[in-house]
Amino acid sequence: MKPVLNIFGIEIVSYSLFMFLALIVVFIGSYFFLTRNGQRKSDVLLMLIVMSVFAFIGARAFNFFVNYSFYKSDLAKLFEFSSHGFSLYGGVLGAVFSGFLIAKLRKIELFRFADLITPFVGIGIILMRIGCFLNGCCFGKQTDFIFGVKFPEFSQPHLKQISGSLFSGGLVKTVHPTQIYEVIFVFLCVLLAFYLIFKKKKLASGSVFLISGALFSAFRWVNMYFRDLNYSDFVIDVVYPIIYLGIISLCFGLLLRKNK
Numbered sequence: 045m046k047p048v049l050n051i052f053g054i055e056i057v058s059y060s061l062f063m064f065l066a067l068i069v070v071f072i073g074s075y076f077f078l079t080r081n082g083q084r085k086s087d088v089l090l091m092l093i094v095m096s097v098f099a100f101i102g103a104r105a106f107n108f109f110v111n112y113s114f115y116k117s118d119l120a121k122l123f124e125f126s127s128h129g130f131s132l133y134g135g136v137l138g139a140v141f142s143g144f145l146i147a148k149l150r151k152i153e154l155f156r157f158a159d160l161i162t163p164f165v166g167i168g169i170i171l172m173r174i175g176c177f178l179n180g181c182c183f184g185k186q187t188d189f190i191f192g193v194k195f196p197e198f199s200q201p202h203l204k205q206i207s208g209s210l211f212s213g214g215l216v217k218t219v220h221p222t223q224i225y226e227v228i229f230v231f232l233c234v235l236l237a238f239y240l241i242f243k244k245k246k247l248a249s250g251s252v253f254l255i256s257g258a259l260f261s262a263f264r265w266v267n268m269y270f271r272d273l274n275y276s277d278f279v280i281d282v283v284y285p286i287i288y289l290g291i292i293s294l295c296f297g298l299l300l301r302k303n304k
Contacts, residue, residue, distance in 0.1 A: 046178045062175025066168035067096065073164040081160055087152050094146050095139040102138015107131040110279045132169065133264070133287070139165075155250025155302075159241060162253050166234035170227050177223040184220025184270045192218035204272060220270040229263045248302040258295035261288045 049058050071092050078088045107130055140158075147154035176182040180199040194216050195201045202216050233256050240252045265288040273280060 047180060049178075058178035059175045059181070062171050062178070066171035066175075069171060070161075070164050070168035071096065073167065074161045077164065078157065078160050083152075083157060083160070087150050088157075090150065091143055091146050091152065091157065095143050098138040098142035099135040100138075102141070103130040103132065103135035106134020106137065109134075110275050110283060113274070113276075132172070136165075153249065155253065158250060158253035162256050163234045163237040163241070166230050166237060166256070169230050170234070173223045173226045173230070177221065177227075182223050183272055184222035184225075185272045186217045187220050187270075188218065189220065191221065191224075193221045193224075194218050201272070219272065222267055222271045225267055225270070226263070229267075230260070233259055250302055251299060254295040254299040254302075258292045258299070261291045261295070264288065265292075 047058055049056050049061065074092060075085075075088055079085050110131060143157070144154060146152070147157065173182070180195050180201060183195065183201040183204075186205070197216055199216075201219050205217050236259075237252050237256055240247060240255070265285065268280065268284060275284075
């Protein structure tokens with residue numbers, strides 16, 4: 045964990061740095077990859093700008109929905125930019141929804157666009173999760189698992205452990221590195237996405253996006269139970285499973301339909 049990085053004598057918040065790097069990689073990488081694969085520059089630029097804005101809005105709105113207790117005492121938190129208050133899935137859904145609308149208005153082949161942008165979104169997620177790990181947020185539950193990690197004293201995981209047990213003695217306990225689990229899984233998904241894009245025998249348009257969406261949702265569903273979340277039991281046991289199951293079913297349904 046290293047919430048503040050010293051780069052050439054300049055102190056930079058690691059979470060903010062990796063969020064910025066994720067945005068740059070997704071934006072610039074997607075732009076050049078999409079335009080080199082037949083997409084119009086003006087359409088790509090418009091889609092990326094709108095999707096970036098709605099990803100931010102969606103991430104905050106979704107977090108407000110599933111974690112209302114965090115905001116109810118101070119609604120001004122809705123407009124803060126910090127390491128708290130963003131839900132990755134809300135950002136993805138916001139980007140997908142806005143991209144669908146723009147594609148309809150501009151008559152863009154949405155599924156082809158989605159296929160080409162998928163690996164770069166994956167790289168963006170990897171960078172964001174590295175930022176989370178360095179910042180100490182989005183951490184996992186306590187564990188004796190061999191891959192468990194200990195964050196420093198008075199880090200977010202340690203403070204949560206102290207507040208949750210009067211008998212901890214202030215000791216730092218090992219937790220699941222759920223951020224790293226996600227980094228590894230998404231890296232494999234990125235490799236798969238590039239392989240499917242460049243393989244000689246092409247799948248139907250949209251297959252790369254749909255396969256990646258289903259796999260990522262399944263992973264997030266499992267990984268959720270290793271995370272130390274502040275959400276209510278209803279959100280964890282009902283809301284999220286419904287969302288994940290719905291997305292997985294929709295992805296596989298469309299995938300089978302498009303590849304008949």
